[in-house]
Amino acid sequence: MLKMPEPDADVLARRKSIVADLRDIVPGEGVVDATSEMRAFETDALTAYRQMPLVVVLPETVEQVSRVLRYCHKNGIRVVPRGSGTSLSGGALPLADAVLLVMSRFNRVLDIDYANRAVVVQPGVTNLGITHAVQDEGFYYAPDPSSQIACSIGGNIAENSGGVHSLKYGLTTNNVLGLEVVLINGDKVRLGGKHLDSEGYDLLALMTGSEGLLGVVTEVTVRILQKPETARAALIGFPTSETAGQCVADIIAAGIIPGGMEMMDRPAIHAAEDFVHADYPLDVEALLIVELDGPEAEVDFLLAEVEALALRNGATTIRVSKSEEERATFWAGRKAAFPSVGRISPDYLCMDGTIPRKELPRVLAGMRELSEIHGLRVANVFHAGDGNLHPLILYDANKPGELAAAEAFGADILRLCVKVGGVLTGEHGVGVEKRELMPEMFNEIDLDQQMRVKCAFDEKHLLNPGKVFPQLRRCAELGRMHIHAGAMPFPDIPRF
Amino acid sequence: MTSGDPHLRPTTEDQVRDAVAWAAVEKTPLEIVGHGSKRAIGRPMQTAETLSLADLNGLTLYEPDELVLAAWAGTPLVEIEKVLAENNQRFEFEPMDYGPLLGEEPGRGTIGGMLAANLAGPRRLKAGAARDHVLGIRCVTGRGEIVKSGGRVVKNVTGYDLSKGLAGSWGTLAVLTEVTMKVLPRAQTEATSVLFGLTDSDATAAMSLAMGSSGEVASAAHLPESVKGRFIDGQLPRAATVLRLEGFGPSVDYRFERLAQLLAPFGPTERLDDAQSRQLWQEVRDVKPFADGTMRPVWRVSVAPMEGHALVAALRLKAGIDAFYDWQGGLVWLRMEAGADAVGLRQAIRAVGGGHATLVRAAPELRRSVDVFQPQPGPLAALSARLKAEFDPIGILNPGRMAALKAPEPA
Numbered sequence: 001m002l003k004m005p006e007p008d009a010d011v012l013a014r015r016k017s018i019v020a021d022l023r024d025i026v027p028g029e030g031v032v033d034a035t036s037e038m039r040a041f042e043t044d045a046l047t048a049y050r051q052m053p054l055v056v057v058l059p060e061t062v063e064q065v066s067r068v069l070r071y072c073h074k075n076g077i078r079v080v081p082r083g084s085g086t087s088l089s090g091g092a093l094p095l096a097d098a099v100l101l102v103m104s105r106f107n108r109v110l111d112i113d114y115a116n117r118a119v120v121v122q123p124g125v126t127n128l129g130i131t132h133a134v135q136d137e138g139f140y141y142a143p144d145p146s147s148q149i150a151c152s153i154g155g156n157i158a159e160n161s162g163g164v165h166s167l168k169y170g171l172t173t174n175n176v177l178g179l180e181v182v183l184i185n186g187d188k189v190r191l192g193g194k195h196l197d198s199e200g201y202d203l204l205a206l207m208t209g210s211e212g213l214l215g216v217v218t219e220v221t222v223r224i225l226q227k228p229e230t231a232r233a234a235l236i237g238f239p240t241s242e243t244a245g246q247c248v249a250d251i252i253a254a255g256i257i258p259g260g261m262e263m264m265d266r267p268a269i270h271a272a273e274d275f276v277h278a279d280y281p282l283d284v285e286a287l288l289i290v291e292l293d294g295p296e297a298e299v300d301f302l303l304a305e306v307e308a309l310a311l312r313n314g315a316t317t318i319r320v321s322k323s324e325e326e327r328a329t330f331w332a333g334r335k336a337a338f339p340s341v342g343r344i345s346p347d348y349l350c351m352d353g354t355i356p357r358k359e360l361p362r363v364l365a366g367m368r369e370l371s372e373i374h375g376l377r378v379a380n381v382f383h384a385g386d387g388n389l390h391p392l393i394l395y396d397a398n399k400p401g402e403l404a405a406a407e408a409f410g411a412d413i414l415r416l417c418v419k420v421g422g423v424l425t426g427e428h429g430v431g432v433e434k435r436e437l438m439p440e441m442f443n444e445i446d447l448d449q450q451m452r453v454k455c456a457f458d459e460k461h462l463l464n465p466g467k468v469f470p471q472l473r474r475c476a477e478l479g480r481m482h483i484h485a486g487a488m489p490f491p492d493i494p495r496f
Numbered sequence: 497m498t499s500g501d502p503h504l505r506p507t508t509e510d511q512v513r514d515a516v517a518w519a520a521v522e523k524t525p526l527e528i529v530g531h532g533s534k535r536a537i538g539r540p541m542q543t544a545e546t547l548s549l550a551d552l553n554g555l556t557l558y559e560p561d562e563l564v565l566a567a568w569a570g571t572p573l574v575e576i577e578k579v580l581a582e583n584n585q586r587f588e589f590e591p592m593d594y595g596p597l598l599g600e601e602p603g604r605g606t607i608g609g610m611l612a613a614n615l616a617g618p619r620r621l622k623a624g625a626a627r628d629h630v631l632g633i634r635c636v637t638g639r640g641e642i643v644k645s646g647g648r649v650v651k652n653v654t655g656y657d658l659s660k661g662l663a664g665s666w667g668t669l670a671v672l673t674e675v676t677m678k679v680l681p682r683a684q685t686e687a688t689s690v691l692f693g694l695t696d697s698d699a700t701a702a703m704s705l706a707m708g709s710s711g712e713v714a715s716a717a718h719l720p721e722s723v724k725g726r727f728i729d730g731q732l733p734r735a736a737t738v739l740r741l742e743g744f745g746p747s748v749d750y751r752f753e754r755l756a757q758l759l760a761p762f763g764p765t766e767r768l769d770d771a772q773s774r775q776l777w778q779e780v781r782d783v784k785p786f787a788d789g790t791m792r793p794v795w796r797v798s799v800a801p802m803e804g805h806a807l808v809a810a811l812r813l814k815a816g817i818d819a820f821y822d823w824q825g826g827l828v829w830l831r832m833e834a835g836a837d838a839v840g841l842r843q844a845i846r847a848v849g850g851g852h853a854t855l856v857r858a859a860p861e862l863r864r865s866v867d868v869f870q871p872q873p874g875p876l877a878a879l880s881a882r883l884k885a886e887f888d889p890i891g892i893l894n895p896g897r898m899a900a901l902k903a904p905e906p907a
Contacts, residue, residue: 187875194800199852199870205660255681298747426651452886
């Protein structure tokens with residue numbers, strides 16, 4: 001278990017009065033303090049870590065959120081915000097001395113504005129819920145994390161979620177127009193809106209992907225898009241991952257930006273085929289799904305280009321979807337990759353690193369070596385278009401040492417990603433899972449400056465502490481200036 | 497006021513750090529410039545020294561297959577765009593060129609300035625602004641420390657997004673030293689669909705219909721009667737509502753026809769082909785009608801797309817203005833015939849549901865007397881000030897350019 005911030009004994013001792021005070025702010029069922037009822041909240045989708053919170057609060061109004069935060073701020077109580085709890089990096093892991101602020105009651109669509117192509121929702125609305133609200137008019141919300149049926153848009157903001165569509169349509173950060181945020185001191189601020197760009201600092205950019213460390217989102221404005229006229233997918237099998245990777249590079253180099261471009265390696269293909277029977281070819285090392293969307297004439301034209309590029313790279317199977325049903329079948333295996341791997345192994349750890357695309361063969365080879373070193377199998381699904389890898393490390397939690405081995409294997413994979421020019425996390429966030437790896441990517445000065453951003457929002461480090469940063473420093477300490485220079489630079493330049 | 501020529505001209509990132517560290521120790525306010533092409537935007541500053549990034553230039557990474565480019569902050573944008581064009585690529589957000597509007601020659605400006613000003617063009621609706629395409633940065637904070645953020649890959653949620661956070665900060669948080677951007681293939685061809693003679697209100701409705709269709713319209717602008725003569729060598733006979741389509745030839749043709757059918761209730765659609773279309777959109781991007789060699793105040797206003805025309809109608813009752821619309825009506829370029837009327841403009845923006853206005857051109861004395869950037873409500877202004885203090889505790893980087901100087905909060 002990773003070390004979490006030391007619980008504040010004083011806060012633990014005051015639990016009873018804190019619960020009573022919170023009940024004054026959020027009446028009725030909105031405060032949960034019975035162990036049996038809090039059990040449902042003790043972990044998120046990173047189930048290897050569990051922790052009972054101090055108390056669970058489910059506010060219903062922005063005013064309540066503001067009062068809860070102001071109360072916690074005043075009384076030095078930590079707060080962990082939580083959406084649907086689908087985080088894969090432990091972003092919503094409770095702390096023993098912290099209020100778990102669950103935003104699930106904020107579940108209403110507030111405004112659908114087709115003329116401005118903007119939808120205003122509360123943060124507890126699911127990602128797919130937004131699309132459901134506008135699909136009758138032919139619109140949709142583009143970022144589509146695999147968990148979109150369950151994950152909340154507030155959580156998407158916290159994690160800057162992506163998905164299959166992000167290559168062409170961007171991540172959450174590119175599709176959010178505005179936020180209402182309550183700061184830890186209870187202040188309510190509005191960032192953006194239905195208009196574009198910020199009038200000052202781009203705080204919307206800082207909030208998106210901040211993993212609940214900067215503020216609590218109480219309202220979200222997103223842009224919606226009209227559904228493309230048509231979408232068709234090609235299923236392409238390759239004898240090696242290198243040739244598949246080259247095909248991806250060639251497609252991009254040809255100026256084609258697919259709506260989605262996903263790759264699976266042999267173990268993932270076999271697991272998925274056994275599970276959903278999508279009729280995937282089983283004699284290939286890599287399977288590519290390339291989806292083109294847009295006007296029909298364009299899609300037909302581009303699919304022909306993609307086919308030609310695939311053949312040039314030695315593809316052994318090429319099938320192009322002829323119906324919506326067939327397209328859905330192509331995707332069924334990919335979308336079920338995680339549960340299907342779950343069937344062949346008691347447990348699995350899903351990693352999330354991003355690499356420059358051209359490094360794929362090198363990274364896959366490295367993973368094979370690491371697999372032998374750590375004695376664990378790995379299956380790979382890969383957002384091929386944007387270089388986002390999801391190695392699934394298979395292990396058995398009941399075998400002593402296997403979880404630790406899986407974690408060590410995962411950390412080695414992420415180190416490799418950084419080494420080839422990539423990053424530690426593409427879309428799942430740092431959370432608690434990758435916290436200790438941050439120094440692989442950033443030096444102390446980089447991390448200090450990030451923590452100073454935190455200080456501007458939350459000087460006492462009360463919001464979601466223990467996540468993202470490997471160590472916490474007091475803001476006062478971070479505020480000191482250490483300047484070692486001081487000589488006049490460029491003394492030879494004439495001055496006025 | 498600042499003196500004429502830049503005095504500090506570092507050629508390496510370490511020298512930038514040394515210069516800022518020196519300024520921090522000496523408590524010497526610095527004006528941060530690249531080529532100085534956007535120097536006239538913002539509140540006039542009291543700075544003792546100018547730090548020019550112009551000699552910190554050159555590409556540091558360009559991998560066309562990976563759709564990524566990085567350059568030192570002082571690299572001229574025109575040079576970068578030339579290299580991209582040679583590889584049939586571009587910055588999808590088509591950074592505007594403020595030069596002509598500010599009375600300077602076009603084509604000056606750097607990649608650092610591009611991000612610091614968060615430049616964007618008419619494709620903003622579909623493709624985003626500089627903020628949406630930055631992948632990573634290196635910078636020197638007001639503490640004299642070199643800091644990096646982000647990386648070179650598209651998908652990255654490792655830590656706070658300081659790269660985007662510095663977009664549009666106008667050199668007040670940190671001195672950018674290196675910028676890494678996503679680039680994209682250039683569209684094979686483009687065409688512009690034109691509807692003539694619409695009122696501002698009807699044009700807004702037409703643009704909304706088009707942008708909400710599956711026609712993948714890349715840009716939508718309305719050029720009213722008063723400005724139509726100043727585009728594409730005076731070839732627009734009447735007020736023009738223009739919609740840009742880009743992509744592969746057959747796709748553009750097909751979408752043009754579909755759009756014409758969809759917009760038939762607004763009148764017949766005419767077509768501008770590739771070259772003329774490109775010229776038109778570059779002129780929209782660079783605000784050609786108001787690049788008139790004068791210093792008459794020009795505002796850049798961002799409101800919800802459907803509200804731009806209502807805002808202009810309300811303002812016309814109070815002041816002499818000339819206006820045209822980009823971003824489906826949501827970006828309003830306003831030239832004031834007399835004073836800046838910041839108060840009246842901002843009241844009108846509130847009345848249409850919010851947004852913001854930046855005074856992008858005005859004489860220094862006017863810029864000194866009004867809020868050039870949109871003032872923020874108390875808690876937001878306080879948060880912004882705290883953020884500034886965390887990057888630049890002594891307040892030496894472009895002090896007062898975005899917000900009037902205030903005494904720093906106690907540590």
